[in-house]
Amino acid sequence: MTSTQAAPRGVDGVAPAGTSPTDAARTPSPALKALGYLGRKLGLFALTLWAAVTVNFLLPRLMPGTPADAALSKLAQNGPVSEATKAAIEAQLGVPTGNIASQYVAYLHQVVTLDFGISYTFYPQSVGELVSAALPYTLVLVGLVTVIAFVLGTLLGVLAAWKRGTWLDSVPTLVGSFLSAFPYFWTALLLLFFAGYVLRLFPTSGAYGPTATPNFSVEFLGDALYHGVLPALTILITSLGGWILGMRNTMISTLGDDYVTFAEANGLKPRTIALRYAARNAILPNLTSFGLALGGVVGGSILVEQVFGYPGIGYLLFNAVVNQDYPLMQALFLMITVSVLIANFLVDILYGVLDPRTRR
Amino acid sequence: MMQPTRSRPRSPLRSRPLARIRAALALAVAASTLAACSIQIQSAPDPSIPDDTMLVAADNGSPLFEKNFNPFMINKRVAAFYMYEPLIVLDNLNAQEHPWLATGYTQPDPSTILFDIRQGVTWSDGEDFTAEDVGFTFQLLKDNPSLDLQGIWSYIDTFETGDDTVTVHLSAPDVPAAQLIASTTLIVPEHIWADVEDPTTWRNPDPVGTGPYTLGNFAPQQYTVDKNQDYWQADTVAAEHLILPATNTQLDVATKGYDWAYSFISDVEGAWVGAGNQNTYWFPPGGTIALFPNLTKAPYNDVNVRLGLSTALDRAAVGDAAAEGYMDPAGQTNILLPNQEDVLNPDIPDSGLISQNTAKALDYFAAAGYTQQGGKLVDASGAQLSLTITTAAGYNDWLKGVQEVQKQWGAVGVDVKVESPQPAAYTLALRNGEYDFAMGATGGTGNTFRDFNNLLSSEWVKPVGEEASNNFERFSDPAVDKLLAEFKVALDPAVQADLADHLQEVVYDQIPSISLYYGGSWGLFSDAKFTGWPSADDPYASPKTYESTPLLVLTSLKKVNDD
Numbered sequence: 001m002t003s004t005q006a007a008p009r010g011v012d013g014v015a016p017a018g019t020s021p022t023d024a025a026r027t028p029s030p031a032l033k034a035l036g037y038l039g040r041k042l043g044l045f046a047l048t049l050w051a052a053v054t055v056n057f058l059l060p061r062l063m064p065g066t067p068a069d070a071a072l073s074k075l076a077q078n079g080p081v082s083e084a085t086k087a088a089i090e091a092q093l094g095v096p097t098g099n100i101a102s103q104y105v106a107y108l109h110q111v112v113t114l115d116f117g118i119s120y121t122f123y124p125q126s127v128g129e130l131v132s133a134a135l136p137y138t139l140v141l142v143g144l145v146t147v148i149a150f151v152l153g154t155l156l157g158v159l160a161a162w163k164r165g166t167w168l169d170s171v172p173t174l175v176g177s178f179l180s181a182f183p184y185f186w187t188a189l190l191l192l193f194f195a196g197y198v199l200r201l202f203p204t205s206g207a208y209g210p211t212a213t214p215n216f217s218v219e220f221l222g223d224a225l226y227h228g229v230l231p232a233l234t235i236l237i238t239s240l241g242g243w244i245l246g247m248r249n250t251m252i253s254t255l256g257d258d259y260v261t262f263a264e265a266n267g268l269k270p271r272t273i274a275l276r277y278a279a280r281n282a283i284l285p286n287l288t289s290f291g292l293a294l295g296g297v298v299g300g301s302i303l304v305e306q307v308f309g310y311p312g313i314g315y316l317l318f319n320a321v322v323n324q325d326y327p328l329m330q331a332l333f334l335m336i337t338v339s340v341l342i343a344n345f346l347v348d349i350l351y352g353v354l355d356p357r358t359r360r
Numbered sequence: 361m362m363q364p365t366r367s368r369p370r371s372p373l374r375s376r377p378l379a380r381i382r383a384a385l386a387l388a389v390a391a392s393t394l395a396a397c398s399i400q401i402q403s404a405p406d407p408s409i410p411d412d413t414m415l416v417a418a419d420n421g422s423p424l425f426e427k428n429f430n431p432f433m434i435n436k437r438v439a440a441f442y443m444y445e446p447l448i449v450l451d452n453l454n455a456q457e458h459p460w461l462a463t464g465y466t467q468p469d470p471s472t473i474l475f476d477i478r479q480g481v482t483w484s485d486g487e488d489f490t491a492e493d494v495g496f497t498f499q500l501l502k503d504n505p506s507l508d509l510q511g512i513w514s515y516i517d518t519f520e521t522g523d524d525t526v527t528v529h530l531s532a533p534d535v536p537a538a539q540l541i542a543s544t545t546l547i548v549p550e551h552i553w554a555d556v557e558d559p560t561t562w563r564n565p566d567p568v569g570t571g572p573y574t575l576g577n578f579a580p581q582q583y584t585v586d587k588n589q590d591y592w593q594a595d596t597v598a599a600e601h602l603i604l605p606a607t608n609t610q611l612d613v614a615t616k617g618y619d620w621a622y623s624f625i626s627d628v629e630g631a632w633v634g635a636g637n638q639n640t641y642w643f644p645p646g647g648t649i650a651l652f653p654n655l656t657k658a659p660y661n662d663v664n665v666r667l668g669l670s671t672a673l674d675r676a677a678v679g680d681a682a683a684e685g686y687m688d689p690a691g692q693t694n695i696l697l698p699n700q701e702d703v704l705n706p707d708i709p710d711s712g713l714i715s716q717n718t719a720k721a722l723d724y725f726a727a728a729g730y731t732q733q734g735g736k737l738v739d740a741s742g743a744q745l746s747l748t749i750t751t752a753a754g755y756n757d758w759l760k761g762v763q764e765v766q767k768q769w770g771a772v773g774v775d776v777k778v779e780s781p782q783p784a785a786y787t788l789a790l791r792n793g794e795y796d797f798a799m800g801a802t803g804g805t806g807n808t809f810r811d812f813n814n815l816l817s818s819e820w821v822k823p824v825g826e827e828a829s830n831n832f833e834r835f836s837d838p839a840v841d842k843l844l845a846e847f848k849v850a851l852d853p854a855v856q857a858d859l860a861d862h863l864q865e866v867v868y869d870q871i872p873s874i875s876l877y878y879g880g881s882w883g884l885f886s887d888a889k890f891t892g893w894p895s896a897d898d899p900y901a902s903p904k905t906y907e908s909t910p911l912l913v914l915t916s917l918k919k920v921n922d923d
Contacts, residue, residue, distance in 0.1 A: 069784040086829060088509045089434060121434050124561045125426055133424065133580075197401075197615055206423075210582035246895040309607035311423040311580075319422045324784050353452075 032075065037352055045345045046201075052337040057107050059333075060326045061100070071325070082186070116331040121323040127331045130316060135205050135298075138305070138312035141228050143297045145235045150290045153243020156282065161282070162250035162274045172244050180241030188234045188307040195230060202230045205309030232307045235301055239293075243286065251282035284355060290346030295340030400630075403637035403886075405617025411889050411921045412600040417613050417621035418905035420867055421606030424580040429567035430559070431546040432507035438906050439604060441546070443484070446908050447475055448496070450543035452806030453644055453699045453881070453902045458541065458912060459791035461489070461547055461570060462526075465737075468506065468818060470533035470849040471517075475526045475542065481592040483549045484567075484574045494524065495521035496550035496732075498528075504560050510544040517583070533849040536809040543806075543908065550786050567871075572597045572914055581606045596915040598686035598890060613884065621884040622905040626684065628884070638887040642687045642895045642903055645696045645878030647804030651797045652833040652873050656824050659728060659745065660796065667873035668724035672772045673765065674716040679877030682761030689713060692873040694803045694811055694866040697878075699899060705861040708868055712875075746775035751799040753785035758799045761876060791827040793834055800832060801879050809847050812863040816840050816872060826828070836873040890917040 059074070063094045068090045109114050116127035160169040179187075196204035208214065234357050254260065255278050298313060305314035313332060320328035419438035428436050431444040462475040468484035481489040498519050501508040515529040526630045530537055536709060549568055554561050572591045576584035582605045587597055594684060607613070614635045625632050632639050651668075654659040660666065675689030677791040688697075695703050711786055722732060730737045730745055737745045749765065751758045759780060781789065790798045803811040810863025813830075814820070818832035818841050828834065835891070840863070847859040867873070883903020885893040894913060895902045901912035 063782070063784070066784065066788075069787040085509055085511060086827075088506050088511065121422070121435070122426060123433070124428070124563065127753050192611075205609060205612065206581050208581065210580070211577065211579050211607055239660050271894060305423075309423050309609065311421075315423045322783075 009169070035170070038349070041345060041348050045341060048341055049338065052341065053334060054104075055106075056330055056333045056337060057104055057217075060324070060329050061103075063324060066324065068165055096288070110330075111334065117327045119320075119325055119328045121319055121325040121328065127327050130328060131331055131335070132311050132312055132315070134316045136308065137224075138301075138314065139297065141232055141237060141312065142301055143294070145232045146290075146293050146297050149236050149239045150243055150286075150293070153240045154247045154286055156240075157244045157247025157286075158251055158274065158279050158282075159247040161255060161278070164252060165249075169248070173248060176241030176244035177242070179237050179238070180245070182238055183309055184234065184238050184301065185303040187238050187287065188231070188304050190232055191230050192307060206231075207311050227310075231301075231304050231310050236303050242289075246286050246289065247279075247282060251278055252283055254278045254282045279325050280354070284351065287354070288347055291343040291350075292340060295343030296336070298339040299336040303338075365583050369908045387473055401611070401614045401635045403615055403617050403635040403639065405637060405763070405888070409603065409617075412598075412919060414599040414602045414619040414890060415617060416602050417608035417618050417623060417884075418602075419604045419606070420608060423579065423607060425578070425583060425606050426563070426580075427565050427578055428563040429575065430562055430564040431548065431569075432501070432504075432509065432559070434509065437571065437604075439575070439583070439602070440564075440567065440569075441571075441668060441907055441910060442547060442573040442585060442602070442914065443567050443571040443575070444546035445569065445571050445911060446546055447461045447477075447542040447545060448539070449908045450539060450806045451803055451901050451912060453646065453696065453899060455700055455703070455806045455808060457543070460908075460911070461494070462542060464540060465538060465706075467535060467538055467851055470535050470851060471530040473528040473530070473538040473541070475528070477524045477526060478592065480522060481570050482590055483551075484588050484590070485549075485552075485589070486567055487549065487551055489547075489549070489570050491521045491524055491526050493550045494526045494547055495519060497545060497547045498526075500548070500553060500559060501545070502724050506560050510540060512541045512545060513881050515541065515554075532763070532833060535851055536807050536813075536847075537851055540810070545784050546908075560870055571600060572911065573885055576601060578873050579607065593915055594800075595824070598919045599914065617886070617888070618884070619886045619889055620905060622882055622903060623884060624880065624882040625884065628686070632884055640883070640885050640893065640895070641888060642883045642893070642899075643880040644699060644883075644896070644899060645687065645690075645804075645905070646881035646902065647801040647879040648690045648694060648873075648906070649682070649698065649758070649877055650690070650800060650802050650873040650875045651765065652786050652795075652800050652802075653797055654793055654795055655833050655835055655872070656793060657796060659739075660694060662728045663870055664724045664728035665730070665745070666874065667730065668721045668730070669769060669774070670714055670723060670771075670874050671717050672721035673714070673775075673874070673876070675714070675876055677768070681764035682757045687878045687880050690878050692868045693869065694815055694867045694873070694875065695808070695860075695864065696804060700808075703857070703860055705864040707861070708864060712864065712868055716768075718772060725772075732773050735773055735777075735793045744773070746777070747796040748777040748779055749797045749799065750781070750786060750789050750795040751778045752783040753780045754783065755780075755799075760797060765876070788827075791824070791829065791833045792859075793824040793828065793832065797874075798832065800873075801874075802873055802900050804879070808860050809844075812847070812860070812867075813844050816863065816866065817844050833872055835870075837866075839869070840866050887920070889920055891920055892917045 020179050068086055070182045072086055119125055119130055122130055165170055168170045192204055207227050212220055212223055260278055263277050265318050302314035302318050305312045308316060317332045320332060371517055429440045430436055431440045445461050447460060449458040449460045461478050463478050465473055465475045467473055475897055477491040479492060483489055502513050502717060515530050515534055515537040517529045519528045573585035573587055574588050576586040585602045587600045610625055614631050617637050628641050631642055653666055655661050679687050679689045692714050693712035725737055729739050750763050751762050766778055769776045789795050802815050805811055816835050818836040820828050821834045821836050822828040843859055843862050850856045881903050894903055902909040
């Protein structure tokens, strides 16, 4: 990951970023250079992907106990389990056999064909079925809220830094840092209890009404939206502060830089200075975080989904881990890793566009 | 979700007042939350649910329901138990059999069972239920061992079906096997299942059974079952519909007017009964929570050490710590009291309950070569008696109980460590015998023979490192095996009772497991719409919502507003 270690100083003294360095003569061709940059990034991406895929294979198998043990421990809480039960459960689940190498080959084949087989926990449902049922809810809920939080938080941060010392600075900063100090689940529980049970404003669990069946009718979408309010609010409340503070703090340091002073001295419009000069540079660290957050969206928000009984990926992941559901875990972890990697890759590319120095 | 990275503010002065304000605000919010804790939860039943419909917390989607009503699968919908019925219903609390799809069974000799199949029963699609269906189900489990969750084919050799009888020949004399086969095999209709291509993966989306309910509306977050109007004892079924939601949080259960739930609620008096809606509860013992000593390890293989440890315990305090005082301390007999009082050996003092007696415990320890020195219990070489208790992560009640045990054993000078790995790892450690002491549940199968056989029989014993499915402590005594072998073939109830008495003495004297307290069955009921729930005064069935005992409850309830 790249960050702005040194304050950018444009060679021409006015435009700090966005314009290519003037000494283009020494470099063969900008297009070729950009291609090389892309190639390097792609190579790195492929390597990280392979490592992630392999770790994803190994980690669940390093956990002690097998899926059958997990299923048995649940049954044993209710009373003794007969000898035949374990054999029957293993037969039902199809717990992996064969040595680790053949499992690895089978696993790589699954990764390439995106066929992760049957879930142990939700037997006989396939992993694909489960993931495709859960993914839309998480993508829409967490994804949308993350984008809203990023845009809103960054804008507020710019405003706070530009008008620092006024109420436009103190109120968002104070409220933001106060709210971001809340743990997710606590905010969730507070909202659940007060907005859900005491005031009965919003439903307390599920992604849609109890009797509804998912479809694309207006009623259903409205219903789903209504059910998403509390979980969305939870994520927004707890993540907004981070974006505000991150943006404000970097922006304040950029505002102190010489090129901004120079721009001011040149009599540029304050708005231009704020947005095109200071904010453009200051947004880089926030953009990195945004990329990571966006990649993390796919992983859902385990605690929030858990509290609100929201049928997303986070809830699924929790169940997969608790029940040692290898196929499901592998698919989910892989999905999360790959989306974080892709998000990172895209941010890296975007970085190259926003900050030409990284291309060198 | 990732938190955005934050660079340090330029001016270090800014962060200080901010932090102070933040702390003050946090305190204020914390205080208001604490105040909120005293809010009394009120139950507000959904007025759109009519009086003849029951809201049941019985089935949990994780988080959504999958439409799977294959009664032989571990991930089936719980309502499959209300649609498919066994030959007899066994109430595991009282160890009582109720004739169901069989009007009864006889055992002419210890390896033969003769079931009389009930006449006049129809499947919910109108077809007649016959002995052929029973035979078909047995054969189905034989052909598909992965569906045979209870392993009935480890007992059965052959069977034949008559007009209204099914005769089962066991592979070895085994009287108690009859109960297992009769009570755990849910009978499915041959005319539907015979055409199923692969019953091991079939999800049976349109279930046809003999039970009191048939599937109504199914949605991923909630489904309903409707009364089977042609049920063979339809006049005993009061609830016309059952609603089963996929998420049943404790707050949901307490506030949404559930009629029946199976769940442990902290402070049940305040949170459940106090919520109104004529809520009641019954928490009878459903099993014994015990510490299993590893008998392959010294010094736990010394009975005096076990007696010392057992006598050093204040079981009531352990039970209180674990189950908030709702469960009684368990006697050292491996039977459930008060429900199985008639099985109890009257010669065992105090109904088997061992009271804390430190002086006596120290005598036992002395006999094992351990003496107290400077508050520590040490052997001849001066090494302290130290042990590790293994329990499962996330089982908070067990952990609280273990911590109380740790405290009490610590008081007599034993060094106790606690390990709580993930449930799967805990199960593996228990089965492999890789522990010193492990928490676990014993008894409560509803079959006295099986309760003792699971705990004591050397047939289960496997070397350490190999998985045992019962008798995790690896108790092995030829004399006890002989008692169990006699029990297994005993047809005479008097002989069975005598053997049960002997086995209780074995558990009492040799401490194969240290009984701590009873594990509860957490029945929450509301008398608002339906009455006649099982209770301490009328303990006719277990309060649980899964397996076949709910059939007993569902056929015993009465509507409050009968119109």
